[in-house]
Amino acid sequence: MPGIGIIGTGWGARIQVPAFRSAGLNVVALVGSQAAKTAQIAGELGVPWHGENWRDLIAHPQVDVVSIVTPPALHCEMTLAALEAGKHVVCEKPTALDAGEADMMLKAALAHPDLFTLIDHELRFLPAMRHARDLIAQGRIGTVRHAELRSVNSSRSDLKRPWNWWSDALQGGGVLGAIGSHQIDLLRYLIGDEVSAASGTTHTFVNERSDATGQARPVTADDYMAATLRFVHGASAVIMATTVATHDEPNSVTIYGSAGALRFFDGKLWHNPGSGFVDVTPPHSRSFPAGIVGDFPQGTVYLGAALVAALAGDVRALDPAATFADGLASQRVLDAIRAGAGR
The missing domain is CATH 3.40.50.720 (NAD(P)-binding Rossmann-like Domain)
Known part of the structure; x- marks a missing residue:
């Protein structure tokens, strides 16, 4: 092994x-x-x-x-x-x-x-995301026009949650980097296009937290972000993420095209050819250990399996992976959003 x-x-x-x-x-x-x-x-x-x-x-x-x-x-x-x-x-x-x-x-x-x-x-390795990418490439929703991605959770809404690196912009904390990076990469992967322009806003609603010693420290990283992206071939997208909602919601991705739409929500993929959404979620090809529940943990299992296959000689197993070139492309988008938001 x-x-x-x-x-x-x-x-x-x-x-x-x-x-x-x-x-x-x-x-x-x-x-x-x-x-x-x-x-x-x-x-x-x-x-x-x-x-x-x-x-x-x-x-x-x-x-x-x-x-x-x-x-x-x-x-x-x-x-x-x-x-x-x-x-x-x-x-x-x-x-x-x-x-x-x-x-x-x-x-x-x-x-x-x-x-x-x-x-x-x-997330690139989830069967539902790979199927969505294939459907888009096959023209099953026509030309991609616009998309909307939302991430709503309460992970930092507790004011008693202690200050740590996530609260510190100098260490790279904040929801734009943590969640926005996933949203940007996922769009690039699904529609097979590059971001040509990006603008947005970030905000810090919880401005102060106590560290492990009880000392109050300023929070400099964002806990809310929203951005608009324009892609080279004309598509637009709106992404939003918050970690200070009072409740959690399943992550959602909706991509609208000239001949239909795709929606990923709560672990399922839905296709709307123009007459209503139909469940087209492919079955999982792997089993998951106890506690591995949800999009990101389950995607980690598939990523691990791809690594095992690649190390055994099947380098094509890593074809869905985000490379360092993908990482640089997404980082440039994050930097553009931060610059526009004055961060």
């Missing part, structure tokens, strides 16, 4: 460890910034090696793939080090702090063509 090392004890431990294991990857190492917490999590999950120095994980002889699940401010440095050590890389989104760093990462990836370098846009 290919060995993977995970840098990060949040999403990396909670979702990636069980998802990647179920796909056939051997999770051999885990690193976190807090030694005691990392040791406890590694013990609970049965990860054989743990530490707090990410460079030690990269050097681990059984680690073939490095999964970087850290604040974006660390992505570039960690990626360059992993590639230099001859390790495949799966990097969390957003790609980096800005397009300059993303460009450095792409150049490093191109200098190591024998290594897989992916941005963790796992």
Whole structure:
């Protein structure tokens, strides 16, 4: 089994460890910034090696793939080090702090063509998304005219939730990078086109949180964003994401064309040829371990399976993946939105 090392004890431990294991990857190492917490999590999950120095994980002889699940401010440095050590890389989104760093990462990836370098846009691997892309390419909704993507959740609505890197713009926190990057990449993937112009707004509704010591600290990262995108071939899109709603809603993607529409909502894909929406969701081809529920966790299982296949020689298994070139393209859009919003 290919060995993977995970840098990060949040999403990396909670979702990636069980998802990647179920796909056939051997999770051999885990690193976190807090030694005691990392040791406890590694013990609970049965990860054989743990530490707090990410460079030690990269050097681990059984680690073939490095999964970087850290604040974006660390992505570039960690990626360059992993590639230099001859390790495949799966990097969390957003790609980096800005397009300059993303460009450095792409150049490093191109200098190591024998290594897989992916941005963790796992929704690309869901059967429903791959089917949606095929339907659009086949002209089943005609020419794409416009799209609307919404992400509404309450994950940061609790005012008692402590300040952490997610509250800090300098570390790459905020909903634009966390969710907007997914929305931008997904649109590029589904309609097969590039963003030619982007504008939008970001806002911080919760301006202050207490850190782990109880000290009040300013929140500089956005918890709400909305943006309008224009694509090279004429399509437009509106994307919106919030983490401070009072309730959660399923993520939604609706793409309208000259001959119909497609909608992804609550895990299902719907096709409207002009006479009403019909469920066209393809069945899942994989089973999921306990706790792996929802679009992103399930997409992580499919991503892991693609990595296993690619490492075994089937490089086409990673065809849906977001490359570092995709990461740079999306980062440029994020930068344009931030610039227009005065961030």
